[in-house]
Amino acid sequence: MSETVMNLAETAAFLERDFPQMNAGGRHYHLEAVGPLSARMRLDYHERHLRPGGTVSGPSMMALADYALYAAILANIGPVALAVTTSLNVNFLRRPGPAALVAECRLMKLGRRLAVGEVAIRSAGAEALVAHATGTYSIPPER
Structure with a gap:
């Protein structure tokens, strides 16, 4: 695949329109690419x-991984709101520093019915992974 179906602006607009709850109370998630x-x-x-101790919580890292995976899938298949997570596995590798987190998602398989990807999460500006996730999404059949 050499191009995406939706570009950055189109994917971000879809997420903003269809999932405004992700930024309820303020915009904290930013699709960068x-x-x-x-x-x-x-x-x-x-x-x-x-979480207590001043580090980013596990649930926040899990949401970031899932949201990045969803964005990668949408950019590559188009605006399919009903694509849903069927599994998400996260390995927490080290405590993140007091910085933004950056999730790099790579889809390993993008079929007509399933997508499988991995997400590497780092503290902004750092090389070491703080978490690694793998996830599978179910893509609804065309109607």
């Missing part, structure tokens, strides 16, 4: 995503 079988998303460092 989409490409063939890929996407990059950033989660701002904000107290609403912290």
Whole structure:
């Protein structure tokens, strides 16, 4: 696949329109790039995503991984709102620093009914992974 079906602006607009709850209370998720079988998303460092001890919580990292995976799939198949997560596995590798998190998503398989991808999450500006996720999405049949 050499191009996406939806560009960055189209994918971001779809997410904003169909999933406004992801930015309820303020915009914290930012889709930064989409490409063939890929996407990059950033989660701002904000107290609403912290756990005791001042680190970004596991649920916030899981949401970031899932949202980045969804964005990569949409950019590559088009605006299919009913594509849904069927599995998400996250390995938390180290405590993130007090910085935004950046999720780099790569789709390993993009079929007509299933998409499988992996997401590498890092603290902004750092090389070391803080989490690694794999996920599978079910894509509804065309009607």
